[in-house]
Amino acid sequence: MRSKIKSGAARLAAVFTATAGFAVLAPIPQAYAGGCTVGLCSTTWNYSSLGVLAVETWNCSGTTGTMSTDPKCVKGNTMWVNPGKSTPTNQDWDAFRVDAGYCYLVELHAPAKKWHMTYDRRNSSTPAYVKVENYGTAYVRGQSTTSCP
Numbered sequence: 001m002r003s004k005i006k007s008g009a010a011r012l013a014a015v016f017t018a019t020a021g022f023a024v025l026a027p028i029p030q031a032y033a034g035g036c037t038v039g040l041c042s043t044t045w046n047y048s049s050l051g052v053l054a055v056e057t058w059n060c061s062g063t064t065g066t067m068s069t070d071p072k073c074v075k076g077n078t079m080w081v082n083p084g085k086s087t088p089t090n091q092d093w094d095a096f097r098v099d100a101g102y103c104y105l106v107e108l109h110a111p112a113k114k115w116h117m118t119y120d121r122r123n124s125s126t127p128a129y130v131k132v133e134n135y136g137t138a139y140v141r142g143q144s145t146t147s148c149p
Helices: 008-025
Strands: 043-046 052-058 074-081 095-098 103-110 113-120 128-131 137-144
Touching: 043 052, 043 074, 052 128, 074 095, 113 128
Parallel strands: 043 137
Antiparallel strands: 052 074, 052 095, 095 128, 103 113, 103 137
């Protein structure tokens, strides 16, 4: 039996179907700063009135929202994220810093999950770092030195 795709629309549909099947079977790349596949990047948005420091690489175990005061958990480049801005599209930034003396309100998103966390470092002289895993997004909603937003 001879099978032949006759129209351009049918041919295009066959290509999309084949591509969709491949996408489901393709392995997920490891987290790394620099280029990454859209949707697989760790992203931090800053909706507070102050800047947020994003960090390139997370070295410790944990999932989105994990906080650590161990400076060995982060390494690599840092980026200042101004109010209303985010880490760049197609770049993977695995963590952000919660500054000493501040309380941050953060909305976290991971696949099929959304929640809010308060990271309170107001009585601490050291910062902490929060992991944002692949597929994850952190939205810093507020920062304060007097009370938790």
